[in-house]
């Protein structure tokens with residue numbers, strides 16, 4: 001298994017560009033099922049989760065081509081198999097995103113039930129209940145969800161809790177349903193808006209994405225599109241923290257700072273000087289001292305759970321104590337044990353992590369447990385004394401494009417060790 005070797009202590013400086021957002025790209029790839037016309041994506045990030053979605057679409061009969069311009073064109077005109085197999089779904093829960101599109105366009109889907117997950121049980125009941133309301137018949141058979149329907153029928157759906165992929169799945173199902181669908185208590189994440197923009201570029205009629213209520217007027221069919229994947233706010237946030245904890249000075253380009261206010265506000269409170277342009281963010285942490293910042297995760301516009309582990313590291317290097325509260329997922333403090341092995345002083349009590357700042361960390365061999373937990377271990381390694389070896393980095397490759405290249409470019413001493 002590949003590993004990352006990090007020698008800590010280098011101050012990060014310079015400029016990198018942000019990659020396309022995984023969480024925007026995945027639902028858009030699933031949405032290609034909704035049209036028999038070719039769709040071209042620009043700025044698709046090179047990530048394992050994207051490869052997994054390609055494999056799912058490919059196994060169904062989609063035609064995926066890499067163009068000379070390095071853009072991908074996908075055609076689902078000849079789809080013949082409407083199934084997402086367990087071997088693929090078990091590696092990526094977001095595979096459930098093909099459910100809505102398959103039922104809407106082909107009247108059938110067979111998707112392996114996503115199993116348990118390192119960050120809590122993460123059920124899919126909101127997706128299934130909402131699809132049933134649109135008229136699908138849902139059965140659970142041999143570990144698979146089987147959903148079938150003639151034409152879906154628009155209706156009003158009040159989600160019992162806020163779910164990002166739940167909102168996206170049902171939005172995709174409703175764009176080809178008969179009549180109007182109103183979705184309430186939906187996720188307001190920027191990636192939900194991105195998906196709505198993409199579906200609209202295909203001819204869908206959607207209003208309200210980014211608010212609590214989305215209204216969709218079903219259409220008979222959708223067109224092809226050429227669409228550029230917006231930048232990844234979580235990737236950008238992770239690199240900003242890398243700079244903050246190394247007393248660094250970096251610029252991230254190709255990122256819309258206005259979708260990152262919740263992250264930037266907390267970085268400012270920690271002592272960072274932040275300057276934003278229309279399409280870039282500059283952070284400097286010249287005096288090197290970090291103030292503790294309490295974090296409490298919540299659906300957007302609240303503080304993102306996907307930045308919780310990284311801020312846990314920032315607080316560990318602060319001049320005081322902070323409390324990080326995880327409200328979105330149960331059991332999302334798997335990184336804490338490994339961070340404590342590197343010298344952090346973190347105590348978990350229920351959904352709170354109580355963090356006492358320490359003056360230095362020590363390098364150690366550590367094990368990645370999930371995507372953002374891996375990011376936090378790399379961050380800790382960047383400022384630890386000596387060598388850190390991060391094992392099981394397939395987790396990081398799911399969501400960070402060329403992380404060791406980007407960090408090296410900023411001055412970090414980080415190398416990928418082969419199997």
Ligand code: UD1
Nearest residue numbers: 023094122123124125126127162163164165166306328329
């Ligand atoms: C998405 C993101 C993930 C992020 C998360 C929260 C993608 C591909 N992934 O995950 O990076 O961490 O949003 O911002 O976009 N829930 C239910 N029943 C359901 C669905 C969800 O109880 O049917 C619960 C979950 O267990 C969790 C909460 O709702 O406690 C939010 O989960 P959700 O927004 O669905 O997360 P994902 O869409 O899986």
